[in-house]
Amino acid sequence: MGSMTRARGRLVGGAPGTAWGVDRWRRVRDLFETSFSGLPAGIDRAAAVGMHWAEMTTPFVWFEGQDPVCHVGVLEHPVLLAGKRTTIAGIHAVCTRPDRRGHGLARRVLGAALEWIDARHALTKLHTDVPAIYSRHGFRAHPTFRFRARVAADAAVERRLLCPTESADDLALLTRTLARRAPASDVFATRDPGWLTLIDAALRRELDTTFWHVPAHAAIVAYRTTGEAIHLHDVIAPTLPAASAVLPPGATAAWWTFAPDRLDPAAEPEPSPPEDGVLLVRGDWPETSSPIGVSPLWEH
Numbered sequence: 001m002g003s004m005t006r007a008r009g010r011l012v013g014g015a016p017g018t019a020w021g022v023d024r025w026r027r028v029r030d031l032f033e034t035s036f037s038g039l040p041a042g043i044d045r046a047a048a049v050g051m052h053w054a055e056m057t058t059p060f061v062w063f064e065g066q067d068p069v070c071h072v073g074v075l076e077h078p079v080l081l082a083g084k085r086t087t088i089a090g091i092h093a094v095c096t097r098p099d100r101r102g103h104g105l106a107r108r109v110l111g112a113a114l115e116w117i118d119a120r121h122a123l124t125k126l127h128t129d130v131p132a133i134y135s136r137h138g139f140r141a142h143p144t145f146r147f148r149a150r151v152a153a154d155a156a157v158e159r160r161l162l163c164p165t166e167s168a169d170d171l172a173l174l175t176r177t178l179a180r181r182a183p184a185s186d187v188f189a190t191r192d193p194g195w196l197t198l199i200d201a202a203l204r205r206e207l208d209t210t211f212w213h214v215p216a217h218a219a220i221v222a223y224r225t226t227g228e229a230i231h232l233h234d235v236i237a238p239t240l241p242a243a244s245a246v247l248p249p250g251a252t253a254a255w256w257t258f259a260p261d262r263l264d265p266a267a268e269p270e271p272s273p274p275e276d277g278v279l280l281v282r283g284d285w286p287e288t289s290s291p292i293g294v295s296p297l298w299e300h
Contacts, residue, residue, distance in 0.1 A: 008064050009062050009063055009064045009069070009105075010062070010063055011060065011061070011062055011063075011108070011109060011112055012059075012060075012061050012062075012063055013058070013059060013060030013061060013072075013109070013112055013113065013116065014058065014060070014112075014116050015058070016054075016055075016057075016058055017053065017054035017055065017056070017057045017058065017059055018054055018055055020054065020059065024068075025054060027066065027067065027068050028059065028061060028068045028071060029043065030068075031068045031069065031070075031071055031095065031097055032071070032093060032095060034095070034097050034098055035095035035096070035097075035098075036093070036095060039093070039203070042199075042202050042203035042204075042205070043199075043202075043203075045165070045202035045203075045205070045207065046198060046199040046202035046203070048165060048202075049164050049165060049171055049175075049198055049202065049207060050171070050175065050198075051194070051195045051198045051199050051202070053199065055195075056075055056195050056196075056199070057073040057074065057075055057092070057093075058073070058074040058075075058076075058113075058116070059071060059072075059073050059074075060072045060073070060074070060109050060110075060112050060113040060116070061109070062105050062108065062109050064100075067097075068097075069096060069097040069100040069105065070095070070096040070097070070100065070105040070106055070108075070109045071093055071094070071095055071096075071109070072091060072093075072094050072106070072109045072110050072112075072113040073091070073092045073093045073094075073113075074089055074090070074091060074092075074113050074116065074117060075089070075090035075091075075092055075196070075300055076088075076089060076090075076120075076121070077089070077090045077190065077192060077196065077300065078190070078191040078192055079188065079189060079190055079191055079298075080183040080185070080186060080188070080189045080191055081123075081187075081188055081286060081288075082186075082187065082188075082286040082287070082288045082289075083186045084286075085191065086122075086123070087121060088121060088123040088124060088125055089117040089120070089121040089123070089124040089125075090124070090125060090126060090300030091110075091113065091124060091125075091126035091300060092126065092300040094106060094110065094126075094128075106133070107136070107137075110134075110137055111137065114137055114138075114282075121283075122283050122284060123281065123282070123283040123284070123285060124139075124281070124282040124283055125142075125279060125280065125281045125282070125300065126139070126279075126280050126300050127277045127278065127279055127280070127294070127299045127300060128277060128278055128280060129277050129278070131278045131280055134280050137282070138282045138283075139280040139281065139282045140280065140281060140282070141278050141279065141280060142279045142280070142281045142285065142292065143271065143279075143291070143292075144271075144272040144276070144279045144291075144292055144293055144294055145259070145269040145270060145271055145272055145291040145292065145293050146231075146255040146256065146257050146269070146270060146272050146273075146276075146293055147255060147256040147258075147259065147260050147264070147267035147268065147269050147270075147291075147293060148253065148254070148255055148267055148268045148270065149232070149243070149247060149253075149254040149255065149256060149260075149264055149267055150264060150266040150267050150268065151242075151243045151244050151247065151264050151266075152244060152247070153244055153247035153248060153249040153250075153251070153254075154242075154244040154245055154247075154249070155249035155250075157214060157216060157217075157244075157245050158214070158215060158216060159212045159213065159214050159221070159248075160212065160213045160215070161208075161209070161211070161212055161213075162174055162208075162211040162212065162213055162220070163208045164198075164207055164208065164211070165207050165208050166208065170213075173213065173220075174194075174198075174211055174220060174236075175194050175198075177218070177219075177220050177236050177237065177238075178192075178193055178194030178197060178198070178220075178236055179193040179194055180238045181193075181236045181237065181238065182237060182238055182239060182240055183262075184234060184235050184236075184240065184258060184260075184262065184263070185258050185259045185260065185261055185262055185263075185293075186261055186262060187258075187259035187261055187288050187289075187290045187291075187292055187293075188258065188259060188288070188292050188293070188294060189258065189298070190295075190297075190298040192298075196297070196298065196300075197222075197234065197236075197297045197298070200296060200297045200298070200299060201222075201297060204296065206224065209224075210222045210223065210224060210233070210297075211236075212248075214241065214245060214246055216245070217237060217241035217245050217246070218237055218238060218239075219235060219236065219237035219240075219241050219245070219246060220234075220235075220236040220237065221234070221235050221236070221246040221248075222234035222235075222236065222295075222297060223248060225248075225251075228250075228251060228252040228253070229251060229252060229253045229254070229255070230247070230248050230251040230253070230254040230255070231254075231255050231257055232246075232247070232254060232255065232256045232257065232260075233257050233258075233295045233296060233297045234258070234295055234297050234298075235263060240262055240263060242263075243260065243263040243264040246263075256293065257272075257293055257294070257295045257296060258293040258294065258295045258298070259288075259290050259291060259292055259293045261290055269290075269291040269293075272293070276296075279292075279294055
């Protein structure tokens with residue numbers, strides 16, 4: 001990094017997002033929009049269902065004057081990984097203002113964020129479409145899979161689409177069930193009490209199209225339909241039901257986007273499609289006895 005860049009800017013980071021004022025966050029949101037069009041609107045959708053971005057992130061930002069020009073966020077994500085409960089760090093919302101790219105700012109800010117992480121967590125992960133830029137920081141690609149369901153759906157099981165942005169009762173049911181959930185996989189599963197799942201759904205514009213209540217089993221299943229195919233993203237319940245109770249009927253094919261070892265152990269793994277991005281990990285990531293899958297509702 002050149003001396004001009006060092007003289008012009010300063011790095012601010014390590015304090016929780018809640019310590020930042022409204023005006024500073026407004027400026028950071030403007031930065032997000034330059035790299036991730038629509039991200040601030042997604043943040044607002046998450047806030048409308050009670051999940052506030054600033055409460056969950058530790059931001060690291062390079063400022064020039066009062067203007068943020070580079071951001072790296074850090075989440076602390078409770079998971080079940082290879083059968084063990086742990087908390088991993090998640091990198092998210094890495095971006096540099098277009099006119100300041102190519103000056104080493106992202107490398108510097110990411111380095112500071114990782115130094116903070118290394119003092120607190122042994123493992124870090126992120127999802128990206130551009131994995132090469134992270135290799136110099138010790139990240140490596142971890143293969144991911146989706147899993148073709150091998151059980152038949154029980155068409156007689158009642159299910160109802162939840163609309164948490166429109167119904168306070170639906171939102172209360174969803175947040176209550178998320179807070180009491182059992183991990184959906186022993187291979188890799190989120191243990192967050194709802195903030196990550198709902199923020200991811202909000203960013204994907206899927207809050208009112210994804211979550212289906214299965215009252216007979218006190219469960220909520222999250223899935224997306226593509227043509228006649230089903231992509232199952234989550235099963236949310238205090239006690240996991242049989243897979244047949246949560247699989248939607250009528251699909252010609254159904255895939256779990258996470259390892260369904262606790263639901264459908266005979267499901268056949270196949271490599272995740274390229275459009276799903278690349279899982280990058282850092283640290284002594286444990287070997288798992290089964291292929292890993294990461295639901296898009298568990299991503300950073």
